[in-house]
Amino acid sequence: MSAEEVYEKKILDRFSDALIAFIVKIITLFKKDWAKKNKSRIDEWRLMLYALNRSPIGIAGLVLGLGFVIIGIIGPWIAPHSYDFSYIMATGKFKEYYLAPPGTGGALLGTDDLGRDLLSLLLYGARVSLMATVLVLPIGITIGIIIGLVAGYYGGAVDEILMRLTDVFLAFPGLILALAFSSALTQRIALAIAHSQFLTSLISSLFGVKPVDALNVAPVLSIIVALWIVWWPGYARMTRGLTLQEKNNVYVEASKALGLSSPAIMFRHILPNILGPIIVMMTLDIGGVILTEAGLSFLMGAMVKIPDWGAIVQAGSQYLVQGKWWLVIFPGLAILISVLGWNLFGDSLRDILDPRTRRSIEFKIKKKKKMEEGEEQ
């Protein structure tokens, strides 16, 4: 039984094996015998990682994507200066630090028109982008999945009403709709923040800004709320389609005949079976949210105080004609890399989640029975 599990391994495979062994160990701490019962599941996990290890693009995407997440988390702490630190204010040397090119006296990536350190702004901006993704996707996707499941499962009039509603949202270009919503919402959100001590401290810690500046996060928050509104229709459509397909399976009819309730059938049986494509789309959408958020803040401008990538590009774009390229290129690169990373990873995730890929990987790298003892068991 162990003979057929001898694989030809690369260095990364040993890494992933160690990772899975570690995860299994942790689970075994809480549930005894788990590893023994779920042996085939663990093997599948291992093969998934092997499949990932054999896709250079996927690895590159994962590294970039995870890099974005890590920098988003620790960015504000490793930034050389605070986001509101200005070389001009600190040193009084206006000429030297007004739009200083990269490398000038301590400012690695240069400074902007207020003399702020561009590198620090980008690191703080990573947190804002990360928070946008973290706040937009789960909520947008949950709304979309629930609407899609209900529409697909019940069909008929329910389906018709929910899908026409979805059509209404899809009929407007998402960016324009979000722009309209966010410009309408900014004032109200700012008001809410101003009146609540709790919101102020929560937002300042989430977005890595000082409590004084919590009010200035309102435009970003309004963008996030606007993105909830425009983000669900895609998921509703997809979930509905997948549900219609899955609903035809006999086990759905069988569970109905067994007297399971409709929510139980929808969420316990249909949803887990259609989750694969939804996860892939979610991964691809992480990049989408970063891009849309940056695009919206670029269009709305005016967020001078908050280090948002889109806003930095917008502020810097007026100096581009003067040859001050760094204000546009560096934030642009930051956006490009984080979006690209998740897109690449999402693409290869689709292959990894496909059981057929796993089988072919298994087949390809499996050695013929080795006579000497394999290192497994």
Next chain:
Amino acid sequence: MSSPQFREPLIEVKDLYVYFYTYAGVVKAIEDMTFTIYKGEKFCMVGETGCGKSVTSRALANIVPSPGRIVKGKVIYYRDGKPINILELSEEQLREIRGKEIAYIVQDPSSALDPLYTIGYQIVETMIDHYTVKDWKEGYKRAVELLREVLMPDPEQRIKNYPHELSGGQRQRAVISIGLSNMPRLLIADEPTSSLDVTVQAQLLELLRRLVREHGLTLFLITHDMGVVAEMCDRVAVLYAGNIVELAPVDEIFKNPKHPYTMGLLRAVPNPQADIEKLEPIPGTIPNLIYPPPGCRFHPRCPFARDVCKREKPPLVEVGPGHYVRCWLHAE
């Protein structure tokens, strides 16, 4: 050996009409269906593909799949002697009956189980949902007993398996044990063995027969196999194009078939005892149910068809004790 008499009705189907509203037109899948299943009996429904057997069985639990609709009729279920019309219950009341009092075993065991859950989970799930067991722990204990009862080898291990890890026969046993998990009173088995090996088929039929005997279940078996009918049933309804054409105790059907379709059906099945030179297929094909033939639906294929058959639909008449036929040959 005469079939035992069952007098107490369990479920009564009265004047049932089920239509399918498709783009091509209205498919009149079932018309004028009336029959009774008595408590404790093994009732069989037999007929060709597409004659409405499965639809009838689904109508009993009110799960006719869309675009099908029950146009009119009654399905009266006797719960502790009190009649309830299943077709008038709310979804919530239906859920209490489905799976708990009327259990359903589907045709294809390979797709009747959710691939993402272990069979143990799926057995316990229905019991939890119907409050048959207190908690999952008790449920799993009961699941092992159930699997042992349906003769699943090594049940303690099997409850941890996923459906794809089991063979077809084992899967069907799992499906049967899910059906039995809440000790239903009526077990509807829709061609439970048609996708299995002959040897496995025989085992499963024997198993069903034993379960009916030991638990006092009532079995409603749907099949196209006359051999299974002869083996399993007390009474048989022969279906043709959405109508019951003959309804009789099983011995009567085989010894004394009255309807030309039943006779044809029996001649089309090999009989090892009788030395027939070749099998006789029934000429023609089943009619298009969007435009069913007027009068008796069997007349285009019937060797005894007369003028009246083309004009008027024959009534269901009693020709012997418990023996009903829908044919003009016997209607006068």
